Amino acid sequence: MITNEGLILACSAIGAGLAMIAGVGPGIGQGIAAGYGANAVGRNPGAKSDITSTMLLGQAVAETTGLYGLAIAFILLFANPLLGKL
Amino acid sequence: MGSIGLSGNFLLAAQREVDFMIHGLIKYKLFGQELWITTTHVSVLIVMAVLLIFAIAANRRIRAAQEIPGGFQNVVELIVEMLDKMVEGSMGKYAGKFVNYISALFLFIFVSNISGLFGLRPPTADYGVTLPLGLITFGIIQYNNIKYNKFGAFTGLFQPLPFLFPINLIGEIAVPFSLSLRLFGNILSGTVMMSLIYQLLSKFAVGWPGILHIYFDIFSGAIQTYVFCMLTMVFTVDKMPGED
Numbered sequence: 001m002i003t004n005e006g007l008i009l010a011c012s013a014i015g016a017g018l019a020m021i022a023g024v025g026p027g028i029g030q031g032i033a034a035g036y037g038a039n040a041v042g043r044n045p046g047a048k049s050d051i052t053s054t055m056l057l058g059q060a061v062a063e064t065t066g067l068y069g070l071a072i073a074f075i076l077l078f079a080n081p082l083l084g085k086l
Numbered sequence: 087m088g089s090i091g092l093s094g095n096f097l098l099a100a101q102r103e104v105d106f107m108i109h110g111l112i113k114y115k116l117f118g119q120e121l122w123i124t125t126t127h128v129s130v131l132i133v134m135a136v137l138l139i140f141a142i143a144a145n146r147r148i149r150a151a152q153e154i155p156g157g158f159q160n161v162v163e164l165i166v167e168m169l170d171k172m173v174e175g176s177m178g179k180y181a182g183k184f185v186n187y188i189s190a191l192f193l194f195i196f197v198s199n200i201s202g203l204f205g206l207r208p209p210t211a212d213y214g215v216t217l218p219l220g221l222i223t224f225g226i227i228q229y230n231n232i233k234y235n236k237f238g239a240f241t242g243l244f245q246p247l248p249f250l251f252p253i254n255l256i257g258e259i260a261v262p263f264s265l266s267l268r269l270f271g272n273i274l275s276g277t278v279m280m281s282l283i284y285q286l287l288s289k290f291a292v293g294w295p296g297i298l299h300i301y302f303d304i305f306s307g308a309i310q311t312y313v314f315c316m317l318t319m320v321f322t323v324d325k326m327p328g329e330d
Contacts, residue, residue: 053312056309056312056313057312057313057316057317060268060309060310060313061268061313061317063268063272064264064267064268067267067268067271067272067275068267068271070271070275071267071270071271074274074278078107
């Protein structure tokens with residue numbers, strides 16, 4: 001017998017897992033940025049520090065969408081708003 | 087010690103004794119509201135005390151500065167020069183006005199982020215700390231926008247086409263939230279990861295988590311500090327007239 005609460009908890013856990021699919025996009029994006037960063041350093045080794053800082057800044061901004069997914073997953077797991085609606 | 091408000095909803099925390107949440111330490115009442123002194127307050131106070139002691143020590147050392155710096159004076163000069171260079175690099179001629187604020191922000195966020203190394207719960211892993219930082223940045227951006235662009239600050243929202251107004255408005259308002267969520271999410275994910283390792287794998291977590299500390303606390307903390315300060319400067323200088 002599945003209780004209402006149990007169903008919500010189970011679905012929340014699945015939802016948290018699905019929310020973390022958001023991690024795919026930033027992963028690909030950061031990889032592409034790192035690839036072009038390496039490319040740029042190869043062409044112009046003198047500008048290594050500038051290229052690295054620009055690359056890290058861009059990667060950190062690209063990471064934001066993944067972190068939104070992470071925030072949703074945390075909310076579902078640790079501060080579930082749906083349980084209050086029962 | 088009681089956990090705040092959400093006590094019924096801790097899934098993992100309640101069943102496996104994995105605990106990385108904010109705890110209330112002392113309860114008090116203000117205007118009929120139940121409020122708590124939390125672990126975040128304690129961490130913030132410790133971080134502030136460390137920064138204050140460092141500032142006083144640095145001040146005394148610099149007052150008695152020597153021609154050839156050595157030891158502590160070297161460290162202080164290194165930090166100040168690094169911050170000066172960072173602000174100068176992205177703000178150009180406006181650097182003088184903002185270097186104090188950006189340096190304070192940088193030191194506070196950096197020490198907060200690496201405080202996880204010393205057993206504190208990082209203050210920046212609490213949304214109540216990062217959101218005000220984001221809102222201060224928002225205030226600075228909009229103040230300078232109105233100061234330098236006068237009425238153009240409002241008509242700028244209708245550029246380049248009038249019907250883009252809602253998108254421009256959301257773009258302005260989203261700045262503090264994206265800034266604060268980025269910092270919060272990064273530091274919280276590091277905190278959660280480290281507590282999962284220490285508390286679920288407590289028997290095996292000997293020595294090797296040090297490598298993860300280097301990534302989650304030092305590397306990630308430093309990068310997020312740099313990004314927060316950099317974006318604050320970029321957004322602010324974006325509203326000002328360019329170099330002539």
